[in-house]
Amino acid sequence: MNLIKLKTTNWRNFYGEHELDFSNKEDKHVTLIHGQNGTGKTTMLNAIKWCLYRTTPDFDKELKDVPNVEIAHWDTWDSKVENGKTIKTKPSDSGSIFKVELRFEHEGIEYRATREAHQKDMRGKAIAPGKDEFSLFQKSPLGDSKLISEPQSAISRILPQELSDYFLFSGETVGKILDSSLGDGNGYKNAVRDILGFTLSDAALKDLDTVLQKNTRKKNALIAADNLTKASGNKLITLNEDLTFIVDQLADLNKDYRVADKSYEDIKKEIEETGHEQEQLLGSQLRKKEKDRDDEIVRRQGFINEKIELIEKYGFAIFGAFLKKEVQPLKLAKFDGKLPAGVIDTFIEDLLKKHKCICDRELAAKTNEYNSVKALLDTANTSVIDDRLTKAFTATNLFSGRANKFISNLDRVSNQLETSDRLISSYSNAVDDLEKKLKGFGNKDVATLLANKRTLKNSCEILKEKIVSKKIILKRTRADIALIEKDIEKIKVNNPELEMRISFERVIKIAQKRLTINQEKYEKSARKTITKTVHTNMMDYSHNDYTANVDENFNVNLTVTDTDTIAAGAGQGTEMLSKLSFITSLISHSKLRKNAESSWAAPGTIAPFVIDAPFSEMDEDYQKSTLKFLPAQSHQLIIFLSNGQWREHYEDVIGDFIGKRYYYKNHIKPGGNLTQSKLPVKGIEYEVESDDWDKAHLGTSIVEIK
Amino acid sequence: MSEDKNLINLDELSTIMRSAEENFEELSAQRMDDYDNLIKRIILIEKVHKYGSSGFEKKIKEIEDLIEAFIKKEG
Numbered sequence: 001m002n003l004i005k006l007k008t009t010n011w012r013n014f015y016g017e018h019e020l021d022f023s024n025k026e027d028k029h030v031t032l033i034h035g036q037n038g039t040g041k042t043t044m045l046n047a048i049k050w051c052l053y054r055t056t057p058d059f060d061k062e063l064k065d066v067p068n069v070e071i072a073h074w075d076t077w078d079s080k081v082e083n084g085k086t087i088k089t090k091p092s093d094s095g096s097i098f099k100v101e102l103r104f105e106h107e108g109i110e111y112r113a114t115r116e117a118h119q120k121d122m123r124g125k126a127i128a129p130g131k132d133e134f135s136l137f138q139k140s141p142l143g144d145s146k147l148i149s150e151p152q153s154a155i156s157r158i159l160p161q162e163l164s165d166y167f168l169f170s171g172e173t174v175g176k177i178l179d180s181s182l183g184d185g186n187g188y189k190n191a192v193r194d195i196l197g198f199t200l201s202d203a204a205l206k207d208l209d210t211v212l213q214k215n216t217r218k219k220n221a222l223i224a225a226d227n228l229t230k231a232s233g234n235k236l237i238t239l240n241e242d243l244t245f246i247v248d249q250l251a252d253l254n255k256d257y258r259v260a261d262k263s264y265e266d267i268k269k270e271i272e273e274t275g276h277e278q279e280q281l282l283g284s285q286l287r288k289k290e291k292d293r294d295d296e297i298v299r300r301q302g303f304i305n306e307k308i309e310l311i312e313k314y315g316f317a318i319f320g321a322f323l324k325k326e327v328q329p330l331k332l333a334k335f336d337g338k339l340p341a342g343v344i345d346t347f348i349e350d351l352l353k354k355h356k357c358i359c360d361r362e363l364a365a366k367t368n369e370y371n372s373v374k375a376l377l378d379t380a381n382t383s384v385i386d387d388r389l390t391k392a393f394t395a396t397n398l399f400s401g402r403a404n405k406f407i408s409n410l411d412r413v414s415n416q417l418e419t420s421d422r423l424i425s426s427y428s429n430a431v432d433d434l435e436k437k438l439k440g441f442g443n444k445d446v447a448t449l450l451a452n453k454r455t456l457k458n459s460c461e462i463l464k465e466k467i468v469s470k471k472i473i474l475k476r477t478r479a480d481i482a483l484i485e486k487d488i489e490k491i492k493v494n495n496p497e498l499e500m501r502i503s504f505e506r507v508i509k510i511a512q513k514r515l516t517i518n519q520e521k522y523e524k525s526a527r528k529t530i531t532k533t534v535h536t537n538m539m540d541y542s543h544n545d546y547t548a549n550v551d552e553n554f555n556v557n558l559t560v561t562d563t564d565t566i567a568a569g570a571g572q573g574t575e576m577l578s579k580l581s582f583i584t585s586l587i588s589h590s591k592l593r594k595n596a597e598s599s600w601a602a603p604g605t606i607a608p609f610v611i612d613a614p615f616s617e618m619d620e621d622y623q624k625s626t627l628k629f630l631p632a633q634s635h636q637l638i639i640f641l642s643n644g645q646w647r648e649h650y651e652d653v654i655g656d657f658i659g660k661r662y663y664y665k666n667h668i669k670p671g672g673n674l675t676q677s678k679l680p681v682k683g684i685e686y687e688v689e690s691d692d693w694d695k696a697h698l699g700t701s702i703v704e705i706k
Numbered sequence: 707m708s709e710d711k712n713l714i715n716l717d718e719l720s721t722i723m724r725s726a727e728e729n730f731e732e733l734s735a736q737r738m739d740d741y742d743n744l745i746k747r748i749i750l751i752e753k754v755h756k757y758g759s760s761g762f763e764k765k766i767k768e769i770e771d772l773i774e775a776f777i778k779k780e781g
Contacts, residue, residue: 159758200752207752211769278731331733504778511748514741 001106001607002636003048009116012043013699018181020044020702022608022638023659025356026106030631030657031638034646034679035664040700041640042170044610049168051100053113053161054134089584092489106158108117110139113155147258159607163194171576171614192554195503195590196526201519216240219501222705226498227490232484237246239481246477250470257463271449279438279446286434293427300420301464307413308472310406328657348373356683389595523551526589529555533585534578542574548581556582573618580614580626584633615645624653631657643679651682662706667692681705744776 003022007013022031029156035041049055099116117132136151148154150655159167163244193202224233235411268290271283352374355363363370435454491501527550534548534556546558556578609630615623627650631637637657663679678685687703748769755765 127760200749200756203752203756204748206749207766208748210766211773214770216765500774501781504773506743507773507777507780511741511744514738516744518745 003610003638004105004110005101005102005573006044006048007101007103007491008047008099009101010102011047012386013040014043014701015699018702020662021616021660021704022636027660029634029636030654030659030660031636031662032654033638033640033662033664034643034688035104035700036639036643036666036677039371039664039666041642041664042612045098045168045170045610045640048102049164050103051113052155052159053164054115055161064656078580079427105125111143111158112137112139113151125657145583147334160194163191164607166191166195168610170329170612171245171580185401188552192586194524195586196523197590198519198523198613201515205515206518208508208512210516212505212512215501215508219498219505222495222498222501223246223488226495228490232488234492236481236484236488239477239484243474243477246470250467250474251469253463255541257347257460259464260459264453267449267453267456267535271446271453281437282434286431286438289427289430290433293424293431295425295630296420296423301419301468303413303417306411310409310413353426359436370448410444414486446566525702527552529589530554530582530585533588534581537581537585537625541622541629542577544574544619546578548578552588576618577622577626581629584609584630588633606635608638609634610638610640612640612644613642614639615642618645623647624650627654643677646679648680648682655682663688665690665701665703667699667701740776740780744772747772 004023004024005022006020008018010016011018020031020033023029033041033044037435065276099114101112101114103110103112105111113134113136115131135150136148136154138148139145143316155161171481193199217240220233220236222233223229224237226233232456268287351357352370353364355365355370357363357369361369363373366396409464435450449635508567531548531550534550538546538548538558544560546560549557549559551557558574558578579655587606587609611630614626614630618626624647630639631654661681666672667688668689670690672691672693677688680686685701726764751765751772
């Protein structure tokens with residue numbers, strides 16, 4: 001998508017018709033609009049948003065707030081006194097319409113979008129909302145325009161509204177749109193994935209899942225209908241119902257956890273903001289200990305996950321069904337030196353004496369297991385036992401390499417878990433002490449907040465545990481289903497329809513796996529490239545030596561290069577720089593996918609960057625740096641820049657990229673204050689305000705700098 | 707004497723290992739290409755439906771038909 005022209009009619013403080021042509025030249029793709037504060041920079045960004053989506057951040061609900069405010073309050077500027085009464089003069093007819101027209105190009109086709117509304121009541125402040133009309137025209141190769149029947153859907157396909165925030169935004173809100181903690185927690189990551197071109201492959205995975213579920217129901221019904229497989233089929237149907245139920249429960253638990261976690265974080269912030277100096281000091285110590293504890297809890301969870309993974313995948317692959325039966329693996333070391341030739345009986349007796357089988361299972365006296373082993377002494381001949389033990393140890397030798405690695409890894413993780421538990425306990429004690437001290441201040445608010453925080457923390461922990469346990473049940477259920485399905489495969493059923501369903505399932509699963517691997521590979525490489533660009537930008541332009549890293553949720557984390565510690569309080573300007581750098585490198589990366597039709601992923605979302613006031617919180621060096629990398633990393637850039645933040649020497653970095661340039665002229669009412677401020681551009685000083693306020697010059701007008 | 711369930715059964719272990727191997731088996735280059743082509747065609751269906759207006763059921767049916775054809779071709 002490339003913007004061509006914006007045309008407004010009676011839009012807020014831009015009375016009458018105004019136009020902005022946007023530059024699309026490859027080497028001069030920047031349009032720079034200079035404006036004084038309060039003269040309508042955000043207003044024009046909002047005009048684009050209102051035209052495309054009918055919403056703007058400032059006035060998304062009430063249409064009455066949208067039109068030219070001076071028209072709405074016309075009585076404040078145009079009236080005359082006759083016979084001692086004030087007579088208001090009705091504005092011209094054109095004032096009854098307000099409209100925004102946007103021309104743009106997408107994938108080689110030109111479009112014209114118009115949204116307009118008519119005022120029903122021109123008198124007084126209470127303007128009736130009225131209805132707006134939205135139209136979208138597509139230009140044909142012959143030059144004539146075709147009206148598109150579902151314009152809003154068409155716009156959504158070109159630049160979905162949920163992604164527009166990443167292309168059309170105010171510098172001041174960049175932190176908000178890059179905050180992954182907002183919303184449901186996945187919205188941000190999903191939006192970034194959409195920009196990177198995952199939309200179609202994500203949809204494909206979802207649809208393959210639907211097809212798979214549909215197929216599984218059919219397959220299970222066929223299995224249950226066949227006499228040979230009836231019992232297994234019924235079990236499968238039940239297990240699949242369980243599976244759906246568990247998946248739903250897991251989704252609910254995850255949702256509850258996100259809500260509880262968000263409340264917990266909010267309350268933590270609230271505590272930070274309360275209290276006096278001493279409380280704040282304790283509060284800061286408390287935060288540090290809580291952070292240490294929470295970090296350790298995360299680490300501990302990592303160890304648990306590692307342990308589960310080791311057992312579920314590695315351990316299961318080696319020991320298979322034995323692990324499922326909770327039989328511990330054979331440890332060769334245990335039996336070293338205990339098996340001299342010809343003393344098998346001694347070995348068996350030893351097992352019985354120690355009440356431990358070779359496989360580590362308990363051999364309690366008089367149990368079936370105990371009697372079975374004992375029976376070996378009485379009934380079996382030595383060669384059978386010898387043969388069986390030889391087989392057992394051959395098996396152990398066969399797997400000893402992997403088994404030992406598995407066991408040593410398991411031991412390592414278990415040790416790490418123990419250390420982690422000790423650390424968590426020590427941090428928790430410190431937290432308890434600090435909380436007691438904080439409560440000692442007698443601040444009721446803090447005490448209540450601390451109590452609420454503790455409750456929420458507990459809720460989070462309980463929910464986390466429930467999620468882990470539910471995930472284990474889910475894995476087990478899946479494993480049970482897989483086992484039954486393997487059993488069914490062994491039964492030769494002469495049913496071509498069933499065979500087709502089984503093949504169907506296999507193909508879908510392989511396709512899903514393959515697609516997921518492709519996605520992971522691409523996501524990883526995208527993250528790597530984006531990290532590299534952000535990192536380079538930070539190294540080149542940041543005041544300090546920061547290393548930037550983009551994590552798996554696409555959050556940008558800055559660390560101090562030498563110490564490798566998190567750059568807490570890096571400064572709002574630095575954070576702003578890193579966030580803008582992230583967005584531009586994200587879009588820049590997405591641009592590479594523009595011609596990716598032959599690939600498995602959708603072409604990345606490409607749209608112009610329209611940034612209002614990009615310099616919020618930045619000093620001059622950062623402003624200059626931003627003007628340097630923004631043009632380099634975008635295919636079309638439209639900047640609304642405050643006159644107060646423009647420096648003539650910025651021309652050196654951005655001047656060559658500017659294809660179109662405008663400034664706003666503010667028409668001051670007679671008697672209003674003229675600030676005498678001017679805009680210096682390439683040695684010329686432009687008048688940015690005048691006191692020629694009349695019907696022809698209301699509010700702000702736009703002047704092109706040639 | 708019947709097999710004691712408490713003792714290691716090498717055959718059973720071998721079977722489990724074989725099935726574990728199968729699970730980890732990488733697709734051959736040719737098969738990878740076949741599946742990548744199948745995925746591309748599914749993505750194409752997604753694309754057509756994203757920019758078109760036909761319903762969800764129709765899209766699912768198209769994906770099912772595509773997979774059926776893939777299996778038949780596979781033999």
